[in-house]
Amino acid sequence: MAEVQLADLAVVELRRLAGQHGITGASRMRRGELEKLLATALGVAAPEPAPLVSPLAGLTVLQLRRQALDSGVRGAARMNKEQLLALLGPVLSSHSLSSAPAAEAPLPAEDPAFGYPESYGVDRVVLLVRDPEWLYSYWDVSGETWALLIQRGVTNPGNQWVRTLRVWDITDPTCSQHLVDIDLDDLSREWYFRAPVQNRVLAVEYGYRSPAGEFLVVARSNTVQVPRQTPSNLIDERYATLADTAYQLSLAGGDPTRPLGSADVDQRLADFLEEGLSSALFLGPRAAAG
Amino acid sequence: MSQHVGSVCFVLHAHLPYVRHPEYDSFLEEDWLYEAVCETYIPLLTMMERLANDGVAFRLTMSLTPPLLSMFRDQLLQDRTFRHVDLLLDLSEREIHRTRAEPQFQRLAVMYRDHFRHCRQVLERCQGDLSQEFRKYQDAGHLEIITCGATHGFFPLMVHQPEAVRAQVQVAANHYESALGRRPAGIWLPECGYYPGHEQYLAEAGIKFFFVEAHGVLFGSPRPRFGTFAPVKCPDYAVAAFGRDMESSKQVWSAAEGYPGDFDYREFYRDVGYDLDYDYVQPYLLGDGTRKNLGLKYYKITGPGETIGLGDKQPYDPDAAARKAADHAGNFLHNRRHQMAFCRDMLGRPPLIVAPYDAELFGHWWWEGPQFLEQFFRKVHCDQDEVRVTTPSEYLAANPLLQEVQPELSSWGYKGYAEFWLNDTNDWIYRHLHMATERMIHLARRFQTPSDLQRRALNQCARELLLAQSSDWAFIMRTGTMVEYAQKRTNDHLQRFETLFLGLQHGGLDETALAEYESRDNIFADLDYRVYA
Structure with a gap:
């Protein structure tokens, strides 16, 4: 692995490599941080970071606004990038790089989302189901809301508000149940998290939680149904035995030599799905048949 | 009980993304279409033609996705398909000459020349529009063509935007009607991705059935009486869900145990586009001249990948491969008969085995796949009367009473849900x-x-x-x-x-x-x- 030129790899490849070397959270890291950690893991020298015209020029408007907030600048939510750069240049030059470490280096142009707005200027949180165990959420915050949050002091680190996804079980809409709060990283715009329950209807709130327990909701998500990963408990009594036999047969392939009810039957479904017997042959060639 | 032990519903999902670049004279990704036309769609049509001519009462279900139908019907892509076939025809003529001293290769060059000639004839007959060829077999009652999402969007990741799902379904159904002259009775949900409740949008478009991966039915509620061996009806809508049979899928699909890996079958990864002198193949590469697969392949898989490198492959023997395809078809039928007889005895009724595959597996990856299918249909028709073949519409007409079950979220992708796309x-x-x-x-x-x-x-x-x-x-x-x-x-x-x-x-x-x-x-x-x- 010593020949690996980290600087030559795409970020996606760096992330994959990081995964292979047991570095967790790689999916959310940027090039600088990935290279640093990988260099340590692989025992090679980290590449020199690319020279920057300005340490700020590569930051997005949102990031600049957050920098501005942290630096005590007022009204940043309504400023455009040039105004922010002009304002922040002098402020940050004194103590900038401690608050903008390598992980905050500008996104390289290979970033697939290059060219899209950092924000659509709406308060929004969307919840999606990846599988019965994992959910995915992304969010967006409008300039107006940012301004309000600043006004309330929510974004001031000294006040210790925590950016939070609050997960609700709303299967019974008359009696919503607060399941769990998920603390978010400062700069994250999306999050994968474990589904706290299955076979329930969930929604999340994106917002800020104060040390005193106050919760400011920025946006509430759509609802999703987390699927069950087991046969239903709802059984037509007349056919209970039949349904059980049919389930076993479906998994065991109806092979008379395989005893039904054997322990490996459930595993067969997992193996079957793992193999991913499907989909887009031209686009994802199977392993060489030979 | 009758001789009838059960029915098989073969479903081939034919899809390619819409790739069409008029701004370039040639474009690498357009090759997906031209290759699939020559290696999968025309061979499947030819199979149907032969079966129909011989009076074999076969039943096949295919989804022709709206992007694929659109590409079939597009003038520019039709012209380029002809160009592709002509290039390969020319190359195979040259190959017949080049291999004149090596009979075991020359017979293959002749095979390819004949194949591309045949492709050209089929394209000429339908003036480049293969959709009309497929339509013929639908109108004759052999083939049931179903639709798909308009552009193969993955519905479970549109969960909060029903308008997006509705548009994917409506646009697809309307397009199907304009291309094939009737409304679609069924749909292949893109990636088999089902989210509970989406049957509403199918019902709105007049669609009567769709397919789900095995666990989509098995984890449905209440517990399905017949597992994956009978379709279920969604609550609230007159829409049926057909669950995929795991065993038959595996037998064909599995990289480890599946038929396509047999050592007598053609090796996909040895292609003249890479094997021959660059100057010789260069005129056939087009675009920027980068080497690529050209579709002329002379070797068989030969042996296990761990011991047989690409360089150790032996020449392909089409006769031996055809015999193997017939053997595999017989084996598939034999296994289904046993599976069905067992299930019928346990469940008290003849099971339905739903066996869906990507169409492009047949022919493009598994060159002998269409032969396998043809042999299967012939054996079902001629050799026995226990196993029948059917289509979803035919099955539903004969079995109108279905258990009401709400299917569960599922897809046929890696691990069975949305992870591959998210x-x-x-x-x-x-x-x-x-x-x-x-x-x-x-x-x-x-x-x-x-x-x-x-x-x-x-x-x-x-x-x-x-x-x-x-x-x-x-x-x-x-x-x-x-x-x-x-x-x-x-x-x-x-x-x-x-x-x-x-x-x-x-x-x-x-x-x-x-x-x-x-x-x-x-x-x-x-x-x-x-x-x-």
Whole structure:
């Protein structure tokens, strides 16, 4: 692995490599941080970071606004990038790089989302189901809301508000149940998290939680149904035995030599799905048949 | 009990993303279509022709997705398909000459020459439009053609935007009707991706059935009485869900145990495009002249990949391979008969085995796949009367009473859910796709009486959004090959959408840009943007 030129790899490849070397959270890291950690893991020298015209020029408007907030600048939510750069240049030059470490280096142009707005200027949180165990959420915050949050002091680190996804079980809409709060990283715009329950209807709130327990909701998500990963408990009594036999047969392939009810039957479904017997042959060639 | 032990429903899902680049003389990714035409679609049509001529009462179900149907019907792509076939015809003629001293290779060159001649004849007969060839077999009652999402968007990741799902279904059903002269009775949900409740949008389009992966039915509620061996009816809507049979899928599909890996079958990865002198093959490469597969392959798989390298492969023997395909068809039938007899005894009724595959497995990857299918249908017809073949519509007509079960969220992708289309290689696209959808809905509601120019822009917005939604792009990003193209397509369609959206919202529509987008992304000529209202 010593020949690996980290600087030559795409970020996606760096992330994959990081995964292979047991570095967790790689999916959310940027090039600088990935290279640093990988260099340590692989025992090679980290590449020199690319020279920057300005340490700020590569930051997005949102990031600049957050920098501005942290630096005590007022009204940043309504400023455009040039105004922010002009304002922040002098402020940050004194103590900038401690608050903008390598992980905050500008996104390289290979970033697939290059060219899209950092924000659509709406308060929004969307919840999606990846599988019965994992959910995915992304969010967006409008300039107006940012301004309000600043006004309330929510974004001031000294006040210790925590950016939070609050997960609700709303299967019974008359009696919503607060399941769990998920603390978010400062700069994250999306999050994968474990589904706290299955076979329930969930929604999340994106917002800020104060040390005193106050919760400011920025946006509430759509609802999703987390699927069950087991046969239903709802059984037509007349056919209970039949349904059980049919389930076993479906998994065991109806092979008379395989005893039904054997322990490996459930595993067969997992193996079957793992193999991913499907989909887009031209686009994802199977392993060489030979 | 009768001789009848059960029925098999073979489903081939034929899909390619809409790839058409008039701005280039040739374009690498367009080859997906030309290769699939020569290696899968025409061989399947030829199989059906032979079976029909011999009076074999076969039953096959195929989804021809709207992008694929559109490409079949597109003049530019038809012309380029002819060009592709002519090039390979020319190459195979040269190969017959080059291999004159090596009979074991020359017979293969002759096989390819004859094959491409045949392809040309089929294309000439239908004037380049294969959709009409498929239609013939549907009209004759052998083939049931079903539809798919308009651009193969993955529905479970549109869960909060029902308008997006509805548009994918409505546009697809309307397009099907214009291409095939009737409404579709069934749909293959893109990636077999089902989210509970989506049957509503299917019912609205008059669709009567869809398919789910095995666990979509097995984890349904209440517990299905017959497991995957009978379709179920969704509550509230007259829409049936057919569950996939795991065992028959595995037998054909599995990389480890599946038929296509047999050592007598043709090796996909030895291709003259890489094997022969560059100068010799260069005229057939087109584009930037990078080596690529040309479809002439002379070797067989030969042995296990661990011991047989690509260089150790032995010449392909088409006769031995044909015998093996017939053996495998017999084995498949034998196994189904046992599976069915066992299930029938345990369940008290003849089971239905639903066996869906990607169509492009047959022929493109598994060269002998169409022969396997043909042999299977012949054996079912001629050799026995216990196992029958059927289509979903035929089955539903004969078995109108279904148990009511709510199927569960599922897909036929890796691990059975949405992970392949939602992970750190591709999750960034969804916020943009969703925002474009939201804007499309807004536009459709705002513009009730648009000018002609606005109407064109609105329709084009819908096309760009639909094209951006193809699950193929997220899929490619995850596989890690050709990622740039998938990103480019996502970006291009979303940026074209954005340009038109801004023009519509704030005035100042750029007619030149619009015309350019219309000529490039020309899918769904009859589309009406109000499908999003």
